[in-house]
Amino acid sequence: MTSAERLNLAADFPAATRDQWRGLVEGVLRKSGVEFGDPEAALATRTYDGFDLRPLYTADDTAPDAGFPGLPPYVRGATPGGRVLSGWDVRQRHADPDPATARRAVLADLENGGTSLWLVAGAAGLPVAALGDVLADVYLDLAPVTLDAGAETLAAADALLAVHVDKGVAASEVRGNLGADPLGLRARTGEPADLGVAVELARRAQAYPALRSVVVDGLPYHEAGASDGQELGCAIATGVAYLRALTGAGLDVDQAARQLELRLAATADQFATIAKLRAARRLWARVTEVCGATVRTAPLHAATSSTMTTRRDPWVNMLRTTLACFAAGVGGADAVTVLPFDAALGLPDAFARRIARNTQSILLEESKVAGVIDPAGGSWYVERHTDELARAAWAVFTEIERAGGIAAALDSGLVDERLAVTRTARTARFAAGEEAITGVTVFPNENEKPLTREPAPPEPGGGLPRVRYAEPFEAKLESS
Incomplete structure (x- = not known):
């Protein structure tokens, strides 16, 4: 007996057919009184990107070959070994404006499972002048820092690099990201994008082989209500704009590409998140291939x-964050940030921070989510979802490029117009009960004792609107 014969566990059973499945589904639908034509169409779910998630996927539902981990088109991961040996980077976000509190929180995270820091500095977070105090006890060669300083990016980058010098960290050991994202700042605030900031920091980063300087942030679009395809399309268009700016300033295309890091949202829709991260690698691989980058x-x-x-x-x-973190790990994220459960209320407390980092620790150390290379690979559903989402995102990207690029699309209102359609549709689905927010639109606790937190520094506004889908329904509950 061959190994193939031994592994054919269903050999003694007749093969199931799609028609048999359809017949059984039709019987269930009739008994339940549901009106239907085609049973598959009746059970399909239309995404905000315009394609259907069907109730059944088989080997007939082919998608382009996803290749192998570590090889183009990198759908299955950027490295052959995935994150099996190291796990993903547990990146903790800090935005508390009080330097002493932030310093304690940073140390608590790094001593208890965190492996890097995402520091919000400037008007929306830590004072830039306090970065040295906050990082005084941090071994920066072991715990890299990614900055998020908005309009104060240059000053924050200067301060962070000065801390490395003060600590005697060799240039070859400086890691992390200086956080230049002028187009993301334009999307959040409406202020003109100064790509010169990204250019200057990218030039400066050439002295540090492991340091990056630019973040291609999809969060401003996601937080304005974008679909997954819209978030991806806007992020890819932003990345292309940065490649143009950096190569136009004299960097070669590989030097420019090495400066970029992508940031995307992970949601409680685990399969959509898995597909989004896999599609992001495929899209970026295509962009860099066309640009001639290695x-x-x-x-x-x-x-x-x-x-x-x-x-x-x-x-x-x-x-919600546990599902999102799981999906991010399965989707092959290199770094994951879990927001504390009380983040919508204000500044997180120590307990919420501990739960956030322990969510990652449990998934990594106990559940071994990183212990399998691309666990979703080969799933007909995931592979098809990845392909259809990548195509939808590419359509968004090409529309933005035809409009003159992401900066022009933001200035003309094209991006806001497209996102507003999706935002309105999603809110309507929540209002109609077609989608649910547990604890708010379904199963609300009318006798709930509210939590209170110190208010967080206000986020900059003036650009794309920011949405939290539960907010209007929470307001209605509180006023009733």
């Missing part, structure tokens, strides 16, 4: 979505 991948940072968080019954946010 550097075909970029680090992928997944952050749990703020649009899905709730102020009411915030404990349910733990379940």
